[in-house]
Amino acid sequence: MMDFYSTIIFVVKFSDLDDIDLRLLDALQDDASPSNQSLAERFNISPPTCLRRLRRLREAGWIESQVVILSADRIGPLLTAVVEVSLDRQDASALDAFEQRVAPDDAVQQCYRVSPGPDFVLVVTVRDMPAYQALAQRLFTNDANVRNVKAFFSIKRAKFAPRVPLPSLA
Template identity: 65%
Template sequence: MNNSANSIALDTTDLRVLDLLQQDASLSNQALAELAHVSPATCLRRVKRLVETGVIERRVALLSPDKLGAGLSAIVEITLDRQGAEHLAAFEQKLLAEVAVQQCYRVSPGPDFVLILQVPDMPAYHALVLRLFTQDANVRNVKTFFSVLRSKFEPRIALPAAQGGLSRA
């Protein structure tokens, strides 16, 4: 796999390890090695290289927003009045500092940003709107969509098949 300048070469073992970690990042090195059909030392070396090259950005636990009192999901489109690089960067920094902003994308065409927010309730959403958008003179338009049902949430990346195919453990 080497489709872009940012890609690194991954073989079948790398892809198998990545596939297994996407299913369960809490696997011990011993269990991961066993499922990937490699020695523990090889597995540890592979995972370390995947982390060092940035293929694995981080390992996290996925939590249930509903069970933790953060059950309101919102998708927000934001358009700014001034789109100069310094204005976009300044606004983006404000968004990145906000814990309720789970995902932040600069997009084109259309709005300047699309955000995925997770907040406890509508009052918390309104407080966030005041803090981030209403008090910012550069924000021209905010359009929010509220989730009524989360049908799918899968932060998994489809992995390419290595030459000879990827055998799933």
């Protein structure tokens, strides 16, 4: 059993964020690798204050994760597809079941429920067409509730920016 005092949960509403919080979040979206010292200097705050702010933002869920984005060009040929999926049944349990089945798959980079049109749009990345065929078999063909799948294969990536827009950075 967890001790009441052992865990501090921060709830930070958007209205609780100040300009420095927003600027920290904005900077980290561009590059999450700077040290705490470097960020503190950049935003003219003390390192302990910077560390406290970042910890509060992380624990409140504003910072979901920090990742390294690899250069797809360096890895070699990859096949990226935007896939539209329509289901026969669209009740809440059927939508949830499909989402819970496809979201954990490593090839699925993004999964969106959409409306109107198809029920889901997925962004998938695989090594080649045989790998896409295996993915399609695993995620779509074996699911009796999948009615229609339409895949659009990327021939060139013109932009990739996983940035979330933040309100007014004065």
